[in-house]
Amino acid sequence: MGNKLTWTNNELEDLVRQLGIALEASGIGIWQHNIAKNQTRWDDQLQRIYGVAKGEHDVIWLESVHPDDCPGASTIFKAAIANKSDYASEFRIIRPDGEIRHIRSRAQYFVDGQGEACFIGAEWDVTEDALRNQQLAKQREAAEQSRAEARYAADHDSLTSLLNRRAFDDAFARLLQASEPVASLCHIDIDRFKEINDRFGHGGGDTVLRHVGSVLASGIAGGEIAARLGGDEFAVLSLSPEPDRMREIVARIRQDLHKPVFIDGEPFTVECSIGYAHASGADVAALLTSSDIALYEAKKNGRNRDQLFTPALAEKRNAEKQMLQELRSGLHIGEIVPFYQVKVRASDYAICGLEALARWESPKGLRMPGDFLELAAANGLMDAVDDAVFRRVIFDINRWSMAGIKVPTVSVNLSAARLGDPSLPGKVSALGIAPGQISFEFIETIFLDTLSEQVKRNIERIRQLGIDIEIDDLGSGHASLLGLLELRPNRVKIDRHLVLPILKSETQRRLIGSLIDIARTLEIEVVAEGVETLDHARLLAGLGADTLQGYAFGRPQPAQVTQAVLETAAARKMENAG
Structure with missing residues (x-):
């Protein structure tokens, strides 16, 4: 019997020793808490985890728990006591040296041999795992933030x-x-x-x-x-x-x-x-x-x-698209042609010039500038319209000259943007235009800003080719006196909207008189357009206008009609001379 007891005691000591070695190797500390006595017993390993050396029955746990984790850990432990259930918690502790460690704690409720309620538990340091998990969480958060930023950048x-x-x-x-x-x-x-x-x-x-x-x-x-x-x-x-x-x-x-x-x-x-x-x-x-x-x-x-x-707008837009398609085709096959309106000397009403105005001879009938020029400008076709009219004008001038007609200077409208095109003088020169045959007419909005060096060079080269420069619509509100001084055009045209009311408006007459005086001071010829009656003509001649243009002397006509007008004027001149 004694030998058996000795063997049992030895075996128990071995088991305890083995358990101690295993616990020490694993880093797990053991504790036991007597609920009734509020006493806690820690083993050596747990004391090492907490970094303290306490007495056998010291209650020190909550004193070591991190203040931020203390309420939660305490609540979980109290709930386990109340429910007589197992206990599981994770929290941080602050060791006496100030180091913060992460602890995982597990315990079971039991009643000891004296009938007193107790917990026996184990705790181990999981700081490395906790920090690794925190790092992984930060990396996941950063990755998600990066993906969110990428999605935002892709969508915004x-x-x-x-x-x-x-x-x-x-x-x-x-x-x-x-x-x-x-x-x-x-x-x-x-x-x-x-x-x-x-x-x-x-x-x-x-x-x-x-x-x-x-x-x-x-x-x-x-x-x-x-x-x-x-x-x-x-x-x-x-x-x-x-x-x-x-x-x-x-x-x-x-x-x-x-x-x-x-x-x-x-x-x-x-x-x-x-x-x-x-x-x-x-x-x-x-x-x-x-x-x-x-x-x-x-x-x-x-x-x-x-x-x-509105649906009406859609119909209108579709019609414009159809017209744009027709305009492109018309430009390609030569349907854009010049109609000519005569200019006369204010002194004797003799023809002294022509203005070429764009018309569209479409299969649907003759279309006026108001029908298509705005559409052309909005769709980048004005250069093509200008070129079509200009080349046809050169053709008509040559044809009339070959027929023995002395052709007066023909004014050709040119969009202001073309004046800055470096290739413009070369293209004009290649057409072989005789000096005095052509005058380029620009709207005065080109003078809103200071003339660029390129524009100045183009103007000088154009003048060297014997081509005059005219400014349209003087007095329409865009004119710059400094621009006129800088450009010094050969002639300016007084806007027709200023001319029409002069028979009844003294103010309009004074205004036109002032414009003419300015032009004369700058040695610039003055053309008055919109002359609808001979009364207009006489009044404008009295104010000092050099040239008149308007329905009083003729509407814009196709080339064939204009040729007949020029021939008739030439014949009348010969008769008068005879």
Whole structure:
């Protein structure tokens, strides 16, 4: 019996020794807590984990727990006591040397041999795991933040922070997938944005774009989107079923745009053209086209205005597209031709010049400049129109000259932008124009800014070719006296709108008299256009005009009729001389 007890005791000691070695190797500390006596017993390993050397029954646990974790850890332990359940918790401790460690604690409830409620538990240091998990969590958060930033960058315009074109298109595509879609859309273009860039530089242009973006962002509600589609083009999409909602948005945009933005300390009011449309059902698919048609109309009618889409606008736009196609074809096959209007000397009404005016001899009948020149300008065809008229004028002059007709100087309208084309003098020179045959007539808006060196060189070379320079519409409001001084054209034309009222208006007569005096001071000839009656002619001659042009002496006529007019004038001159 004694041997058996000794063996059992030895075996127990071995097991205890083995357990101690295992616990020490694992770093696990053991504790036991007597609930009734509120006494806690720690083993050596747990004391090493906490960095303390306490007495056998010291209650020190909560004193070591990190203040931020203490309430939670205490609550969990109290709940286990109340429920007589297992205990599990993780918390931080602060060791006496100030080091913070992460602890994982597990315990089981039991009743000891004296019938007293107790917990026996184990704790181990999981600081490395906790820190590793924290690092992984930060990396995951950083990765998610990076993905979020990438998604934002992919969907938003970097300058204005509005949605970009791709994200807008995606939103519109989702709208079309709805069973009963309804929406309103407005297109917004900044008016004369190129001029803003030219005036303030691209930095100023960016300031304007950001300003418009801010205005749009502040003018929309939840569920509505604002986007920069590219360049100076923006859009706002509303899913409200009420058509008036977009009117409210447009009104808000107008109100906010009225407040100036400061560019390099200078206040500047941004002007925009806006086209908008409302649709439901299958018509929603055409919203982009509808709002764009409305925007085009707003621009065409003077810019800085709003235009609501209507079916009539669509019909009008389709007609313009058809006309544009016909115009391109007409330019290709020579349907754009000059009609000639005579100019006469104010002193004796003898023909002294012609003006070539563009006409379109289309299969649908003769079309006047008002029918197609604006369309040509809006679609980059003015150079082609100018060239078509100019080449036909040269052809007519040569044909008339070969017929023995002495052709007076022919004025040919040329868009002001062509005057800055470096190749213009070379192209003109290649046509072999005789000196005195041609005069280039420009609208005076070219003098709004100082003439560039290229324009000055072109003008000098054109004059060396024997071609005169005329300025159209003097007095229409764009004239610059400094520009006239710098350019010194051969002649200027007084705008017809000033000429028409002179029979009844003393003010208009004084104004025209002043313009003529200025021109004479600069040794520039004066042509008065819009002369509809001989009374106009006599009055303008008395005011000092050199040349007259208008219905009183003839309407614009095709080349064949003009040839007959020139022949008749030449014959009459010979008769008078005889």
